[in-house]
Amino acid sequence: MKKILILTFLLIASSVCAQSTPTPTPLLSGKWIAAKVPWDLWFKDNALVTDKTDYVHFFWNANDFKANFEVKDKEIHLADAALYLVKNLFPAGAKADLVKVDIVYVLERDSYGMPKWDSLQQVLHVEFLRSKVIAGKKLPDFSIKTPDKVFDKFQIF
Numbered sequence: 001m002k003k004i005l006i007l008t009f010l011l012i013a014s015s016v017c018a019q020s021t022p023t024p025t026p027l028l029s030g031k032w033i034a035a036k037v038p039w040d041l042w043f044k045d046n047a048l049v050t051d052k053t054d055y056v057h058f059f060w061n062a063n064d065f066k067a068n069f070e071v072k073d074k075e076i077h078l079a080d081a082a083l084y085l086v087k088n089l090f091p092a093g094a095k096a097d098l099v100k101v102d103i104v105y106v107l108e109r110d111s112y113g114m115p116k117w118d119s120l121q122q123v124l125h126v127e128f129l130r131s132k133v134i135a136g137k138k139l140p141d142f143s144i145k146t147p148d149k150v151f152d153k154f155q156i157f
């Protein structure tokens with residue numbers, strides 16, 4: 001299973017265009033309010049969305065923003081990131097209801113800006129039905145209901 005997951009990461013990440021490494025975003029100040037996080041800026045150039053017909057796969061390199069996820073409420077921050085990744089980047093033409101999200105840290109890049117595959121650190125894997133979790137305009141509040149009760153599969157590494 002682990003070998004398949006690593007191969008999947010390699011395949012997906014290899015299709016991401018090479019880019020220069022941006023300056024890491026500092027830790028957000030104040031109380032974590034998911035709706036106020038600059039998700040679009042965070043996902044820009046760091047996310048890959050693939051419509052696999054049976055499901056839609058989201059892959060996000062969150063390394064530049066890791067300071068915001070290495071906190072006491074890590075579980076809540078990562079769950080919010082997965083939700084907003086799907087909410088903001090779900091392809092208009094996708095018909096699948098099943099969603100799979102992988103959040104990783106790419107720790108090193110080669111001279112061309114491509115990820116060094118052996119430096120890939122898996123952070124989160126989530127699976128859920130979009131119609132069940134992102135129904136209507138209100139997203140789940142993880143301070144009330146824990147992520148493992150909201151998602152069908154919720155794995156932090």
